[in-house]
Amino acid sequence: MAAGSTYTPIATYTATGSVSTVTFSSIPQTYTDLVLIGAAKDSNNYTGMRVNNSSAANYSRTYMTWNGTSAGSARTTSDTTLYVGGNDTNFEVSIYNFQNYSNTTTYKTILGTQKIANATSIAAVGLWRSTAAITEIDIYSVSGATILTGTTFTLYGIASA
Amino acid sequence: MANTMTLIASYTASGTVSSVTLSSIPSTYTDIIIEYSGRTNGGTTGNDLLISLNGSTSNFTHRRLQGSGSTVASYNGSTGNAGIDNGTTSSANTFSNTSIYIPNYAGSNYKSISSDSVTENNGAEAYAFLGAVLWSNTAAITSVTLTPYAGSILQYSTIYLYGVKNA
Numbered sequence: 001m002a003a004g005s006t007y008t009p010i011a012t013y014t015a016t017g018s019v020s021t022v023t024f025s026s027i028p029q030t031y032t033d034l035v036l037i038g039a040a041k042d043s044n045n046y047t048g049m050r051v052n053n054s055s056a057a058n059y060s061r062t063y064m065t066w067n068g069t070s071a072g073s074a075r076t077t078s079d080t081t082l083y084v085g086g087n088d089t090n091f092e093v094s095i096y097n098f099q100n101y102s103n104t105t106t107y108k109t110i111l112g113t114q115k116i117a118n119a120t121s122i123a124a125v126g127l128w129r130s131t132a133a134i135t136e137i138d139i140y141s142v143s144g145a146t147i148l149t150g151t152t153f154t155l156y157g158i159a160s161a
Numbered sequence: 162m163a164n165t166m167t168l169i170a171s172y173t174a175s176g177t178v179s180s181v182t183l184s185s186i187p188s189t190y191t192d193i194i195i196e197y198s199g200r201t202n203g204g205t206t207g208n209d210l211l212i213s214l215n216g217s218t219s220n221f222t223h224r225r226l227q228g229s230g231s232t233v234a235s236y237n238g239s240t241g242n243a244g245i246d247n248g249t250t251s252s253a254n255t256f257s258n259t260s261i262y263i264p265n266y267a268g269s270n271y272k273s274i275s276s277d278s279v280t281e282n283n284g285a286e287a288y289a290f291l292g293a294v295l296w297s298n299t300a301a302i303t304s305v306t307l308t309p310y311a312g313s314i315l316q317y318s319t320i321y322l323y324g325v326k327n328a
Contacts, residue, residue, distance in 0.1 A: 007166040012191075012327040037192065037325075039264040039273060066291070068224035068237025090295055093264055093275035115275040117222045117295035152265060154191065154327040156165070 010034075012154040018043070018146035023053075024155045025136045029102040031157030036137060038094035038153045042086035044145030045119070049082040049096075050138045051108070051128055056080070063124035082126040084142065085114035091150070092116040101134040108134060165326045169193070174318040177202065181314060183322045184304035188267035190324030195261040195305060197244065197320045203312020204248030206286045210259060210278065212243040213306045214296050225292035230285065241296070244278030245288045246309055252282050256318065259290075267301040 008031075013022050027034070040047060050059075059082045062075040085092060096112040110126040128134075137155065141147050167190070170183045186193065201208045207229075211218070221241035227234060236242075244259035259278040266272060274294035281287045307320060 007325070009165055009327045037262075037264060064226060064291075066224060066226035066235035068235055071226050071233055071235040090271055091265070091273045093262060093273045093293070095262060095275060113275060113277075113291065115291070115293035116273060117224050117293040121224060121226070121291070121293045123226070123291050150270060152327075 015151040021140040032160040034098035036096040039091040040151040041148040046142040047086040058129040061126040180308035182306040191327040192325040194323040197259040199318035201309040208248035209310035210244035212241040220297040272296040
Protein backbone atom coordinates (compact mmCIF):
# COMPACT_ATOMS: atom_id res chain seq x y z
CA MET A 1 0.00 0.00 0.00
CA ALA A 2 1.34 3.37 -0.86
CA ALA A 3 1.37 6.16 1.66
CA GLY A 4 -0.17 9.46 0.89
CA SER A 5 -3.20 11.65 1.03
CA THR A 6 -5.17 9.48 -1.36
CA TYR A 7 -5.74 6.68 1.15
CA THR A 8 -8.99 8.09 2.39
CA PRO A 9 -11.57 6.56 4.72
CA ILE A 10 -14.99 6.44 3.09
CA ALA A 11 -16.87 4.82 5.93
CA THR A 12 -16.22 2.77 9.03
CA TYR A 13 -18.32 0.41 11.11
CA THR A 14 -17.88 -0.98 14.60
CA ALA A 15 -20.36 -3.57 15.85
CA THR A 16 -21.57 -2.68 19.32
CA GLY A 17 -23.80 -5.75 19.38
CA SER A 18 -24.51 -8.74 17.19
CA VAL A 19 -25.61 -7.88 13.69
CA SER A 20 -26.49 -9.90 10.62
CA THR A 21 -25.12 -7.58 7.95
CA VAL A 22 -22.67 -4.72 7.59
CA THR A 23 -23.45 -2.50 4.61
CA PHE A 24 -21.36 0.14 2.91
CA SER A 25 -23.70 1.88 0.51
CA SER A 26 -23.59 4.93 -1.71
CA ILE A 27 -19.90 4.33 -2.34
CA PRO A 28 -18.59 7.37 -4.20
CA GLN A 29 -17.29 6.72 -7.70
CA THR A 30 -14.47 9.22 -7.39
CA TYR A 31 -11.67 6.83 -6.44
CA THR A 32 -9.58 4.46 -8.54
CA ASP A 33 -9.59 1.50 -6.16
CA LEU A 34 -11.17 0.47 -2.89
CA VAL A 35 -9.60 -1.27 0.10
CA LEU A 36 -11.76 -2.87 2.76
CA ILE A 37 -10.07 -3.70 6.07
CA GLY A 38 -11.85 -5.92 8.58
CA ALA A 39 -11.22 -7.39 12.00
CA ALA A 40 -14.21 -9.65 12.36
CA LYS A 41 -15.77 -12.37 14.47
CA ASP A 42 -18.82 -14.36 13.47
CA SER A 43 -20.93 -16.74 15.55
CA ASN A 44 -21.16 -19.23 12.70
CA ASN A 45 -17.53 -19.04 11.56
CA TYR A 46 -18.78 -18.02 8.13
CA THR A 47 -19.12 -14.59 6.61
CA GLY A 48 -19.99 -13.83 3.04
CA MET A 49 -19.67 -10.79 0.86
CA ARG A 50 -21.86 -9.47 -1.90
CA VAL A 51 -21.71 -6.32 -3.95
CA ASN A 52 -24.55 -4.04 -4.99
CA ASN A 53 -26.85 -6.19 -2.83
CA SER A 54 -26.87 -8.81 -5.57
CA SER A 55 -27.54 -12.43 -4.64
CA ALA A 56 -27.57 -13.64 -8.23
CA ALA A 57 -25.27 -16.56 -9.00
CA ASN A 58 -22.70 -14.34 -10.68
CA TYR A 59 -19.82 -14.85 -8.27
CA SER A 60 -16.87 -17.19 -8.54
CA ARG A 61 -13.61 -17.54 -6.66
CA THR A 62 -10.36 -19.45 -6.61
CA TYR A 63 -8.64 -19.72 -3.29
CA MET A 64 -5.89 -21.20 -1.21
CA THR A 65 -6.41 -22.30 2.38
CA TRP A 66 -4.09 -23.21 5.22
CA ASN A 67 -4.59 -24.19 8.83
CA GLY A 68 -1.09 -24.76 10.16
CA THR A 69 -0.86 -28.40 9.16
CA SER A 70 -2.26 -28.65 5.66
CA ALA A 71 -2.72 -26.47 2.61
CA GLY A 72 -5.24 -26.65 -0.17
CA SER A 73 -6.78 -24.89 -3.09
CA ALA A 74 -10.27 -24.97 -4.48
CA ARG A 75 -12.72 -22.92 -6.48
CA THR A 76 -16.40 -22.23 -6.81
CA THR A 77 -18.36 -21.12 -9.83
CA SER A 78 -21.76 -19.49 -10.29
CA ASP A 79 -21.93 -18.88 -6.57
CA THR A 80 -24.21 -16.47 -4.74
CA THR A 81 -21.49 -14.99 -2.54
CA LEU A 82 -17.96 -13.73 -3.00
CA TYR A 83 -15.99 -14.79 0.04
CA VAL A 84 -16.66 -17.06 2.93
CA GLY A 85 -14.52 -16.95 6.04
CA GLY A 86 -14.90 -16.00 9.66
CA ASN A 87 -13.97 -17.10 13.12
CA ASP A 88 -15.81 -17.02 16.42
CA THR A 89 -12.87 -17.01 18.85
CA ASN A 90 -10.53 -14.27 17.70
CA PHE A 91 -10.72 -11.42 15.25
CA GLU A 92 -9.89 -12.44 11.72
CA VAL A 93 -7.91 -9.90 9.71
CA SER A 94 -9.50 -9.34 6.32
CA ILE A 95 -8.04 -7.24 3.54
CA TYR A 96 -9.88 -6.85 0.24
CA ASN A 97 -8.76 -4.89 -2.81
CA PHE A 98 -11.31 -3.77 -5.38
CA GLN A 99 -9.37 -2.43 -8.33
CA ASN A 100 -11.07 -0.23 -10.92
CA TYR A 101 -14.35 -0.74 -9.07
CA SER A 102 -16.24 2.08 -10.75
CA ASN A 103 -15.78 1.12 -14.38
CA THR A 104 -18.86 0.03 -16.31
CA THR A 105 -17.22 -2.05 -19.01
CA THR A 106 -15.52 -4.98 -17.26
CA TYR A 107 -16.40 -7.67 -14.75
CA LYS A 108 -14.99 -6.96 -11.28
CA THR A 109 -12.08 -8.94 -9.89
CA ILE A 110 -11.43 -8.73 -6.14
CA LEU A 111 -8.27 -9.77 -4.34
CA GLY A 112 -8.66 -10.79 -0.72
CA THR A 113 -7.10 -12.45 2.30
CA GLN A 114 -8.75 -13.57 5.52
CA LYS A 115 -6.20 -14.57 8.12
CA ILE A 116 -6.55 -16.03 11.59
CA ALA A 117 -3.94 -17.84 13.66
CA ASN A 118 -6.28 -20.29 15.40
CA ALA A 119 -8.27 -21.58 12.42
CA THR A 120 -8.19 -21.72 8.64
CA SER A 121 -6.92 -18.75 6.64
CA ILE A 122 -7.79 -17.95 3.05
CA ALA A 123 -6.17 -16.09 0.17
CA ALA A 124 -8.55 -15.70 -2.72
CA VAL A 125 -9.41 -14.02 -5.94
CA GLY A 126 -13.09 -13.38 -6.52
CA LEU A 127 -14.98 -12.42 -9.63
CA TRP A 128 -18.32 -10.67 -9.91
CA ARG A 129 -19.61 -11.17 -13.42
CA SER A 130 -21.21 -7.79 -13.86
CA THR A 131 -20.14 -4.64 -15.63
CA ALA A 132 -21.96 -2.44 -13.15
CA ALA A 133 -19.95 -0.07 -11.01
CA ILE A 134 -19.68 -1.19 -7.41
CA THR A 135 -21.79 1.14 -5.30
CA GLU A 136 -22.45 -1.11 -2.31
CA ILE A 137 -20.59 -3.80 -0.37
CA ASP A 138 -22.38 -6.08 2.07
CA ILE A 139 -20.68 -8.36 4.56
CA TYR A 140 -23.14 -10.76 6.07
CA SER A 141 -23.31 -13.73 8.37
CA VAL A 142 -24.21 -16.94 6.61
CA SER A 143 -27.05 -19.21 7.72
CA GLY A 144 -28.74 -16.68 9.92
CA ALA A 145 -25.85 -16.36 12.36
CA THR A 146 -24.45 -13.06 13.55
CA ILE A 147 -21.42 -10.87 13.20
CA LEU A 148 -20.21 -10.35 16.76
CA THR A 149 -19.62 -7.26 18.83
CA GLY A 150 -16.27 -5.58 18.43
CA THR A 151 -16.08 -6.40 14.75
CA THR A 152 -14.74 -3.51 12.71
CA PHE A 153 -14.74 -2.78 8.99
CA THR A 154 -13.37 0.30 7.27
CA LEU A 155 -13.66 1.11 3.60
CA TYR A 156 -10.90 3.24 2.09
CA GLY A 157 -10.70 4.91 -1.29
CA ILE A 158 -7.48 5.19 -3.24
CA ALA A 159 -7.24 7.82 -5.92
CA SER A 160 -4.58 7.56 -8.58
CA ALA A 161 -4.33 11.31 -8.85
CA MET B 162 -8.78 15.23 1.85
CA ALA B 163 -7.56 13.53 4.98
CA ASN B 164 -4.11 12.06 5.15
CA THR B 165 -4.95 8.80 6.87
CA MET B 166 -1.78 6.80 6.31
CA THR B 167 1.06 8.43 8.17
CA LEU B 168 4.67 7.48 8.66
CA ILE B 169 5.27 7.00 12.39
CA ALA B 170 8.87 5.81 12.36
CA SER B 171 11.49 4.28 10.12
CA TYR B 172 14.88 2.65 10.41
CA THR B 173 17.62 1.82 7.95
CA ALA B 174 20.36 -0.51 9.13
CA SER B 175 23.75 1.14 8.76
CA GLY B 176 25.46 -2.04 9.85
CA THR B 177 24.63 -5.48 11.22
CA VAL B 178 22.03 -5.47 13.98
CA SER B 179 20.50 -8.31 15.95
CA SER B 180 16.99 -6.85 15.80
CA VAL B 181 15.10 -3.65 15.07
CA THR B 182 12.66 -2.07 17.51
CA LEU B 183 10.30 0.80 16.81
CA SER B 184 8.97 2.06 20.10
CA SER B 185 6.75 4.76 21.58
CA ILE B 186 4.03 4.01 19.06
CA PRO B 187 1.21 6.50 19.69
CA SER B 188 -2.26 5.08 20.32
CA THR B 189 -3.94 7.65 18.12
CA TYR B 190 -4.29 5.53 15.01
CA THR B 191 -6.76 2.79 14.16
CA ASP B 192 -4.36 0.31 12.56
CA ILE B 193 -0.64 0.08 11.97
CA ILE B 194 1.27 -1.23 8.96
CA ILE B 195 4.89 -2.40 9.00
CA GLU B 196 6.78 -2.51 5.72
CA TYR B 197 10.09 -4.33 5.93
CA SER B 198 12.83 -4.98 3.41
CA GLY B 199 15.63 -7.10 4.77
CA ARG B 200 18.45 -9.54 4.49
CA THR B 201 20.16 -11.56 7.22
CA ASN B 202 23.34 -13.49 7.80
CA GLY B 203 21.50 -16.48 9.27
CA GLY B 204 19.76 -19.50 7.81
CA THR B 205 20.39 -20.54 4.24
CA THR B 206 18.27 -19.21 1.39
CA GLY B 207 15.55 -18.38 3.90
CA ASN B 208 15.48 -17.26 7.51
CA ASP B 209 12.32 -16.83 9.57
CA LEU B 210 11.43 -13.30 10.63
CA LEU B 211 9.91 -13.06 14.11
CA ILE B 212 7.76 -10.28 15.48
CA SER B 213 7.63 -9.41 19.16
CA LEU B 214 5.40 -6.77 20.69
CA ASN B 215 5.96 -4.53 23.69
CA GLY B 216 9.20 -6.41 24.28
CA SER B 217 7.38 -9.71 24.70
CA THR B 218 8.00 -12.93 22.80
CA SER B 219 5.35 -14.80 24.84
CA ASN B 220 1.77 -15.71 23.98
CA PHE B 221 2.31 -15.81 20.24
CA THR B 222 0.90 -18.39 17.85
CA HIS B 223 1.01 -18.45 14.10
CA ARG B 224 -0.17 -20.41 11.08
CA ARG B 225 1.41 -19.85 7.73
CA LEU B 226 1.29 -20.97 4.13
CA GLN B 227 4.72 -21.19 2.59
CA GLY B 228 5.92 -22.03 -0.88
CA SER B 229 9.57 -22.66 -1.70
CA GLY B 230 9.48 -22.86 -5.45
CA SER B 231 9.05 -26.61 -5.42
CA THR B 232 6.69 -27.40 -2.56
CA VAL B 233 3.91 -25.68 -0.65
CA ALA B 234 2.96 -26.48 2.92
CA SER B 235 1.34 -25.03 6.01
CA TYR B 236 3.11 -24.74 9.33
CA ASN B 237 2.22 -23.55 12.81
CA GLY B 238 4.01 -22.73 16.01
CA SER B 239 4.00 -20.81 19.26
CA THR B 240 6.20 -18.04 17.90
CA GLY B 241 5.48 -14.82 16.08
CA ASN B 242 6.60 -15.86 12.62
CA ALA B 243 5.64 -12.84 10.57
CA GLY B 244 7.73 -13.36 7.48
CA ILE B 245 10.79 -14.81 5.87
CA ASP B 246 14.09 -13.14 5.11
CA ASN B 247 16.82 -13.77 2.62
CA GLY B 248 19.55 -15.73 4.37
CA THR B 249 23.23 -16.48 4.14
CA THR B 250 23.24 -18.33 0.84
CA SER B 251 20.79 -16.09 -1.00
CA SER B 252 22.14 -14.36 -4.06
CA ALA B 253 24.08 -11.23 -3.23
CA ASN B 254 22.07 -8.03 -2.93
CA THR B 255 18.72 -9.81 -2.68
CA PHE B 256 16.41 -8.51 0.04
CA SER B 257 13.07 -9.84 1.20
CA ASN B 258 9.83 -7.84 1.30
CA THR B 259 7.38 -8.18 4.17
CA SER B 260 4.13 -6.32 4.81
CA ILE B 261 2.45 -6.69 8.21
CA TYR B 262 -1.01 -5.32 9.02
CA ILE B 263 -2.24 -5.00 12.61
CA PRO B 264 -5.82 -3.71 12.97
CA ASN B 265 -7.05 -2.21 16.24
CA TYR B 266 -3.53 -2.34 17.67
CA ALA B 267 -4.42 -0.05 20.58
CA GLY B 268 -7.54 -1.94 21.60
CA SER B 269 -8.10 -4.35 24.47
CA ASN B 270 -8.69 -7.51 22.44
CA TYR B 271 -6.09 -10.09 21.56
CA LYS B 272 -4.14 -8.85 18.54
CA SER B 273 -4.65 -10.59 15.19
CA ILE B 274 -1.93 -9.90 12.64
CA SER B 275 -1.83 -10.42 8.88
CA SER B 276 1.50 -10.76 7.10
CA ASP B 277 2.67 -11.26 3.52
CA SER B 278 6.32 -11.94 2.81
CA VAL B 279 8.45 -12.91 -0.17
CA THR B 280 12.04 -13.62 -1.08
CA GLU B 281 13.46 -14.11 -4.53
CA ASN B 282 16.81 -15.62 -5.30
CA ASN B 283 17.18 -16.41 -8.99
CA GLY B 284 18.06 -19.88 -7.81
CA ALA B 285 16.63 -23.22 -6.87
CA GLU B 286 14.84 -22.00 -3.80
CA ALA B 287 13.00 -18.87 -2.72
CA TYR B 288 9.91 -18.30 -0.65
CA ALA B 289 6.40 -16.92 -0.69
CA PHE B 290 4.76 -16.63 2.70
CA LEU B 291 1.19 -15.84 3.81
CA GLY B 292 0.84 -15.69 7.55
CA ALA B 293 -1.53 -15.15 10.43
CA VAL B 294 -0.15 -14.33 13.87
CA LEU B 295 -2.08 -14.04 17.11
CA TRP B 296 -0.71 -12.28 20.17
CA SER B 297 -2.90 -13.40 23.05
CA ASN B 298 -2.45 -10.23 25.04
CA THR B 299 -4.92 -7.41 25.63
CA ALA B 300 -2.33 -4.65 26.02
CA ALA B 301 -2.16 -1.83 23.51
CA ILE B 302 0.82 -2.24 21.22
CA THR B 303 3.44 0.39 21.96
CA SER B 304 6.51 -1.16 20.36
CA VAL B 305 7.30 -3.57 17.53
CA THR B 306 10.48 -5.61 17.22
CA LEU B 307 11.59 -7.66 14.24
CA THR B 308 14.24 -10.31 14.87
CA PRO B 309 15.61 -12.98 12.53
CA TYR B 310 15.36 -16.55 13.76
CA ALA B 311 19.09 -16.98 13.16
CA GLY B 312 21.87 -14.48 12.75
CA SER B 313 21.41 -10.75 12.36
CA ILE B 314 19.81 -8.18 10.10
CA LEU B 315 22.23 -6.79 7.56
CA GLN B 316 23.09 -3.32 6.35
CA TYR B 317 20.58 -1.59 4.07
CA SER B 318 17.62 -3.42 5.57
CA THR B 319 14.74 -1.01 6.16
CA ILE B 320 11.59 -0.92 8.26
CA TYR B 321 8.80 1.61 7.99
CA LEU B 322 5.92 1.90 10.43
CA TYR B 323 2.72 3.59 9.30
CA GLY B 324 -0.39 4.56 11.19
CA VAL B 325 -3.80 4.35 9.54
CA LYS B 326 -6.80 6.31 10.75
CA ASN B 327 -10.32 5.34 9.84
CA ALA B 328 -11.58 8.91 10.16
